[in-house]
Amino acid sequence: MQEQFFPYQILSEFTKDIFRKLGLPEQDIDLATKVLLSADVRGIDSHGIARLSGYARLIEAGRANPEPKVKVVYETPSTATIDGDRGLGLVVAPFAMQVAIEKAKNVGTGWVSVKNSNHYGIAAYHAMMALEHDMIGISMTNASALVAPTFSMERMLGTNPICVVVPAGEEPPFVADMATTTAANGKLEILQRKNMPTPAGWVQDKEGNSVTDAHALKQGGALLPLGSDRERSSHKGYALGSIVDIFSAVLSGANYGPWVPPFPAYVPMPQNMPGEGIGHFFGAMRIDGFRPADEFKQHMDNWIKRFKGAKPVNPDQPVLIPGDVEREMEAERMTLGIPLHAAVINDLKGLADKLGVLSIF
Amino acid sequence: MQEQFFPYQILSEFTKDIFRKLGLPEQDIDLATKVLLSADVRGIDSHGIARLSGYARLIEAGRANPEPKVKVVYETPSTATIDGDRGLGLVVAPFAMQVAIEKAKNVGTGWVSVKNSNHYGIAAYHAMMALEHDMIGISMTNASALVAPTFSMERMLGTNPICVVVPAGEEPPFVADMATTTAANGKLEILQRKNMPTPAGWVQDKEGNSVTDAHALKQGGALLPLGSDRERSSHKGYALGSIVDIFSAVLSGANYGPWVPPFPAYVPMPQNMPGEGIGHFFGAMRIDGFRPADEFKQHMDNWIKRFKGAKPVNPDQPVLIPGDVEREMEAERMTLGIPLHAAVINDLKGLADKLGVLSIF
Numbered sequence: 001m002q003e004q005f006f007p008y009q010i011l012s013e014f015t016k017d018i019f020r021k022l023g024l025p026e027q028d029i030d031l032a033t034k035v036l037l038s039a040d041v042r043g044i045d046s047h048g049i050a051r052l053s054g055y056a057r058l059i060e061a062g063r064a065n066p067e068p069k070v071k072v073v074y075e076t077p078s079t080a081t082i083d084g085d086r087g088l089g090l091v092v093a094p095f096a097m098q099v100a101i102e103k104a105k106n107v108g109t110g111w112v113s114v115k116n117s118n119h120y121g122i123a124a125y126h127a128m129m130a131l132e133h134d135m136i137g138i139s140m141t142n143a144s145a146l147v148a149p150t151f152s153m154e155r156m157l158g159t160n161p162i163c164v165v166v167p168a169g170e171e172p173p174f175v176a177d178m179a180t181t182t183a184a185n186g187k188l189e190i191l192q193r194k195n196m197p198t199p200a201g202w203v204q205d206k207e208g209n210s211v212t213d214a215h216a217l218k219q220g221g222a223l224l225p226l227g228s229d230r231e232r233s234s235h236k237g238y239a240l241g242s243i244v245d246i247f248s249a250v251l252s253g254a255n256y257g258p259w260v261p262p263f264p265a266y267v268p269m270p271q272n273m274p275g276e277g278i279g280h281f282f283g284a285m286r287i288d289g290f291r292p293a294d295e296f297k298q299h300m301d302n303w304i305k306r307f308k309g310a311k312p313v314n315p316d317q318p319v320l321i322p323g324d325v326e327r328e329m330e331a332e333r334m335t336l337g338i339p340l341h342a343a344v345i346n347d348l349k350g351l352a353d354k355l356g357v358l359s360i361f
Numbered sequence: 362m363q364e365q366f367f368p369y370q371i372l373s374e375f376t377k378d379i380f381r382k383l384g385l386p387e388q389d390i391d392l393a394t395k396v397l398l399s400a401d402v403r404g405i406d407s408h409g410i411a412r413l414s415g416y417a418r419l420i421e422a423g424r425a426n427p428e429p430k431v432k433v434v435y436e437t438p439s440t441a442t443i444d445g446d447r448g449l450g451l452v453v454a455p456f457a458m459q460v461a462i463e464k465a466k467n468v469g470t471g472w473v474s475v476k477n478s479n480h481y482g483i484a485a486y487h488a489m490m491a492l493e494h495d496m497i498g499i500s501m502t503n504a505s506a507l508v509a510p511t512f513s514m515e516r517m518l519g520t521n522p523i524c525v526v527v528p529a530g531e532e533p534p535f536v537a538d539m540a541t542t543t544a545a546n547g548k549l550e551i552l553q554r555k556n557m558p559t560p561a562g563w564v565q566d567k568e569g570n571s572v573t574d575a576h577a578l579k580q581g582g583a584l585l586p587l588g589s590d591r592e593r594s595s596h597k598g599y600a601l602g603s604i605v606d607i608f609s610a611v612l613s614g615a616n617y618g619p620w621v622p623p624f625p626a627y628v629p630m631p632q633n634m635p636g637e638g639i640g641h642f643f644g645a646m647r648i649d650g651f652r653p654a655d656e657f658k659q660h661m662d663n664w665i666k667r668f669k670g671a672k673p674v675n676p677d678q679p680v681l682i683p684g685d686v687e688r689e690m691e692a693e694r695m696t697l698g699i700p701l702h703a704a705v706i707n708d709l710k711g712l713a714d715k716l717g718v719l720s721i722f
Binding site for chain 2: 153156183200233237243253285287310
């Protein structure tokens with residue numbers, strides 16, 4: 001695979017220039033850039049700068065609003081619903097998570113459902129905002145339908161990630177950020193580029209047969225829910241994806257199920273949409289809403305150490321704590337730079353040309 | 362398999378007699394019975410009356426307290442930690458869920474972590490208490506370690522179920538109740554009795570090899586997390602089980618990971634336990650904390666209808682909504698009776714003899 005490495009700072013300046021040209025207000029440019037690139041930094045390449053052109057097309061097509069007036073439209077002391085005013089999720093989501101955190105400061109927890117938003121980057125960025133407040137952070141979002149429920153030929157759910165972040169003391173935080181599918185779409189795309197088959201249980205073809213053809217999804221097939229098949233409890237992955245859909249969209253008034261708008265602006269919008277935009281859901285829980293924070297952190301450190309020390313099957317592969325891989329990736333990429341695939345570089349060059357931004361490539 | 366059917370009412374009276382003999386106070390006897398038998402009624406046979414002897418042994422061994430003083434020991438307007446005083450989870454859990462519901466009435470949501478408890482029956486009973494209040498209900502519990510995290514030879518987590526319940530309007534509620542493993546232990550026990558192999562991805566042997574021997578768990582092996590193996594994202598099932606463990610026990614001060622006390626009273630307690638008893642976690646969210654309840658219910662009905670109507674792979678097997686199977690089972694068993702396996706009947710006969718309760722068998 002042809003890749004080239006770029007320092008974070010260079011990609012950040014470039015991304016800011018693009019967002020500026022797209023009409024984002026000055027105070028949102030830094031935030032949108034930081035959220036977007038947090039994906040590249042943590043190694044979730046499918047959700048980072050590779051999507052910048054996609055965000056641009058959403059704005060150009062009028063599907064996303066570069067200057068949203070994001071606001072709370074419904075609330076109680078521990079809950080709120082937010083209207084994202086068709087803004088980029090990169091900006092709407094941190095606003096919503098901040099509302100959850102403020103409510104948690106006041107009454108112990110805060111829970112925020114969001115409608116009328118767009119793709120929000122990686123789930124972990126938003127949930128991790130809770131950490132500096134000694135809170136557990138939760139983030140989820142629905143997305144356009146690529147996943148077939150158990151027994152379904154039809155795609156009904158997005159890859160609908162769930163992220164739960166837990167602060168620790170001396171140990172790094174626990175950061176679980178997972179699509180509710182067997183495999184993330186980004187991993188499938190890598191196999192497509194290499195023309196390699198998938199492991200069993202990732203995809204089905206358009207007739208609903210479980211196959212190992214990485215191109216099956218693009219040919220009308222579907223991703224499979226976490227669990228892979230009925231015998232291995234794909235109904236649980238389906239249920240998890242459904243919970244994300246309901247919390248993010250049925251609670252807020254966004255679109256759900258097969259009606260969630262697509263990320264690519266050239267894909268027609270679904271017919272008879274029941275809500276507004278896509279939906280997210282956020283939670284923040286003060287750890288000292290349950291016990292003194294120091295006590296909690298000591299036990300969380302103990303939890304992490306005990307799990308890290310579990311006897312491994314293979315002595316060369318110790319048991320990992322959720323978030324370990326991404327944290328190591330972050331340390332590496334902030335030093336060595338962020339690798340971009342030739343196709344992504346080409347795409348960004350084209351974007352820079354089109355918008356009249358100085359290309360760094 | 363030799364089975365005999367019993368009417369609910371008969372099993373209920375018998376169970377009450379047993380709990381009375383075990384020293385439960387009058388006001389707890391009905392509740393503990395109702396919670397326990399809700400498992401049999403919903404078809405989760407492994408968690409119902411088949412466990413009655415196990416609860417009795419916990420009390421006889423002094424590991425469970427038949428007359429607990431359950432109380433809130435820490436709280437904010439939307440959170441609480443509850444000390445179960447070594448009571449049966451069958452009684453402690455409904456108390457805790459009620460606290461979550463009361464907090465939700467006041468501030469929109471309620472979140473309760475519980476320590477010093479014991480096995481709480483099925484997760485769904487407690488979460489479903491939220492439905493009559495037009496709330497979303499959440500219930501989870503940790504349990505003694507049977508599950509090996511990804512890359513681990515050692516058992517570190519229980520089957521740690523998550524239950525999420527969502528009210529609808531004309532449609533029945535959405536009730537997702539799932540162990541965070543590939544297969545529930547109850548399903549494994551059925552294959553053990555029949556001496557049949559498991560599907561791939563359910564268990565590993567004591568060296569950490571994935572095997573299909575249903576007896577591998579009893580021979581020092583482990584259940585596998587939802588996802589089955591690394592290629593099919595078992596790290597997500599591991600993360601989900603970990604979240605349940607942390608919310609239930611690190612937040613509350615219960616035991617976690619490999620230190621969770623075993624259900625069978627003859628199994629020695631773990632060494633150096635860091636907390637008290639086992640832990641649970643409950644949540645209640647008012648749907649009108651996010652939008653008017655009628656609006657929510659209309660859209661939830663629409664969600665359910667659309668998913669039920671998804672094009673199936675096989676026309677004879679329509680797409681199901683989480684909770685459909687258990688609800689149909691309930692209707693059937695309340696009419697035709699509850700089937701008990703010969704081994705369970707024998708065990709209950711012995712229990713009745715030992716306690717001097719009139720046997721119905």
